[in-house]
Amino acid sequence: MMKTLLSICVALLLPLQAVAADAYVPKVYGKKGYVWDEMTPERVEVLRLGGDPVKGKEAFRGCRGCHKADAAGVREGVYPRLSGQHTSVLIKQITEIRAGIRLNPKMLPFVEDPAIALEEIGDIAVYLNQVESLRENGKGPEDMSAKGKKLYFANKCDTCHGKNGEGDAAKAFPVLAAQHYGYLMREMKLIETGARGNSHPDMVKAIAKFSQTDREAVADYLSRLPDYRTLAK
Numbered sequence: 001m002m003k004t005l006l007s008i009c010v011a012l013l014l015p016l017q018a019v020a021a022d023a024y025v026p027k028v029y030g031k032k033g034y035v036w037d038e039m040t041p042e043r044v045e046v047l048r049l050g051g052d053p054v055k056g057k058e059a060f061r062g063c064r065g066c067h068k069a070d071a072a073g074v075r076e077g078v079y080p081r082l083s084g085q086h087t088s089v090l091i092k093q094i095t096e097i098r099a100g101i102r103l104n105p106k107m108l109p110f111v112e113d114p115a116i117a118l119e120e121i122g123d124i125a126v127y128l129n130q131v132e133s134l135r136e137n138g139k140g141p142e143d144m145s146a147k148g149k150k151l152y153f154a155n156k157c158d159t160c161h162g163k164n165g166e167g168d169a170a171k172a173f174p175v176l177a178a179q180h181y182g183y184l185m186r187e188m189k190l191i192e193t194g195a196r197g198n199s200h201p202d203m204v205k206a207i208a209k210f211s212q213t214d215r216e217a218v219a220d221y222l223s224r225l226p227d228y229r230t231l232a233k
Ligand code: HEC
Pocket: 059, 060, 062, 063, 064, 065, 066, 067, 078, 079, 080, 081, 082, 085, 090, 093, 094, 103, 104, 106, 107, 110, 111, 116, 124, 174, 186, 187, 196
């Protein structure tokens, strides 16, 4: 009796599981069903596995062509600085790019299987969180940090990204301090238009109020903030 029941359960469950795995549909920002901070099956698995920075350094080899050996990216900001970013944020971004939620066709082949295995995502994230970038990041063409600072606090960017642009590891809010000006400018635009694919809905509203000069000032301010890891605790 138990055996029959068990085989009925197995027969019923297995096809259901297969359907569930195949049926994962990425929901991008602005489309019906988008949930900020969705725990995709892959993200849950990466968080469960944890990471090893030694293995991560090795696995990061395939990323160096663009993000560079010290993970500083490039000054013009085409490739972002990844060093010091929170592990939780890196895992969210990498798994969402792989899942098709954050759109990054240029990078996708380098972070997909088989270039990077699921087990290596956590390793890379832990490594990047610790690595030090030795080169200076890209700043704005002129110092607009006073105006940028005012806008940053007046629009409550600090409530998520912190008083020093240090983000929040527990909530997966990214570090913005010492990021390249060019990258910050591009992301604000991609966030505003929804082209980035992932975004906190409250932030999209806040950024939409900015004019071009406002964005320049905020990006300049953030690019001139020191790496938060160098600040006294
Ligand atoms: C062909 C160049 C290229 C390669 C190779 C590449 N990336 Fe990227 N990566 C980019 C670009 C371009 C962006 C920024 C995209 C955007 O503006 O949204 C990016 C963004 C990212 C981000 C998001 C950063 C943030 O602040 O949100 C992470 C994390 C990342 N890459 C990790 C990796 C890892 C890990 C690898 C290797 C497994 C890798 N990348 C390989 C081009 C590349």
